[in-house]
Amino acid sequence: DTAVSQTPKYLVTQMGNDKSIKCEQNLGHDTMYWYKQDSKKFLKIMFSYNNKELIINETVPNRFSPKSPDKAHLNLHINSLELGDSAVYFCASSHRGANPSSYNEQFFGPGTRLTVL
Amino acid sequence: EDQVTQSPEALRLQEGESSSLNCSYTVSGLRGLFWYRQDPGKGPEFLFTLYSAGEEKEKERLKATLTKKESFLHITAPKPEDSATYLCAVKAAGNKLTFGGGTRVLVKP
Numbered sequence A: 001d002t003a004v005s006q007t008p009k010y011l012v013t014q015m016g017n018d019k020s021i022k023c024e025q026n027l028g029h030d031t032m033y034w035y036k037q038d039s040k041k042f043l044k045i046m047f048s049y050n051n052k053e054l055i056i057n058e059t060v061p062n063r064f065s066p067k068s069p070d071k072a073h074l075n076l077h078i079n080s081l082e083l084g085d086s087a088v089y090f091c092a093s094s095h096r097g098a099n100p101s102s103y104n105e106q107f108f109g110p111g112t113r114l115t116v117l
Numbered sequence B: 001e002d003q004v005t006q007s008p009e010a011l012r013l014q015e016g017e018s019s020s021l022n023c024s025y026t027v028s029g030l031r032g033l034f035w036y037r038q039d040p041g042k043g044p045e046f047l048f049t050l051y052s053a054g055e056e057k058e059k060e061r062l063k064a065t066l067t068k069k070e071s072f073l074h075i076t077a078p079k080p081e082d083s084a085t086y087l088c089a090v091k092a093a094g095n096k097l098t099f100g101g102g103t104r105v106l107v108k109p
Helices: none
Strands: A004-007 A010-013 A019-025 A031-037 A043-050 A053-057 A064-070 A073-078 A087-094 A112-116 B003-007 B010-014 B019-026 B032-038 B045-050 B056-059 B062-066 B070-075 B084-091 B097-099 B103-108
Touching: A004 A087, A010 A019, A019 A031, A019 A087, A019 A112, A031 A073, A043 A064, A043 A073, A043 B097, A073 A087, B003 B084, B003 B097, B010 B019, B019 B032, B019 B084, B032 B062, B032 B070, B045 B056, B045 B062, B070 B084
Parallel strands: A010 A112, B010 B103
Antiparallel strands: A004 A019, A019 A073, A031 A043, A031 A087, A043 A053, A064 A073, A087 A112, B003 B019, B019 B070, B032 B045, B032 B084, B056 B062, B062 B070, B084 B097, B084 B103
């Protein structure tokens, strides 16, 4: 009965490779997010999708491309991986509803630890 | 730009020794302040949402309070299982959360 799941949990790859991380939520939420947590443990928003529409796109290299095939899935594809991309990536979801300023809390997945060698 | 600062960075407590964590924020138009708990190797786990100054929420040994400039997370008579990193985040317009750097709490038996 996992709420927000991510695969893989660990990803070790070489510089220059292309990789994807998958995220699925079974909470019936309409909004999903990708966050990056660096070595200093700061969590920073990268992207957010509401009903498959991109609504938040922070200053992220265009090597990162989110893809949302439906409301329950938000995948993250990374091209030409660099050493600085090493971090833990978290997916999250929430219910936004009709009010874009709603207070609803976000629920996080277990994270994907990406190591670029 | 929204800013969130948490202090202290780390806190060592003896079991039963109550303490408070601070979250100071600068945001235009606060839409909510959130507290999360994060265990090593896991994703943040939602604890509380506070909406307006003066509001308080409690859950077991944790109590969160909110003023116009900061929030406190009080841990009363902590147990070793309360050891974790506690994260504070604010939301302004839209659904974007801005997180602080967290406070690592270690409760020794």
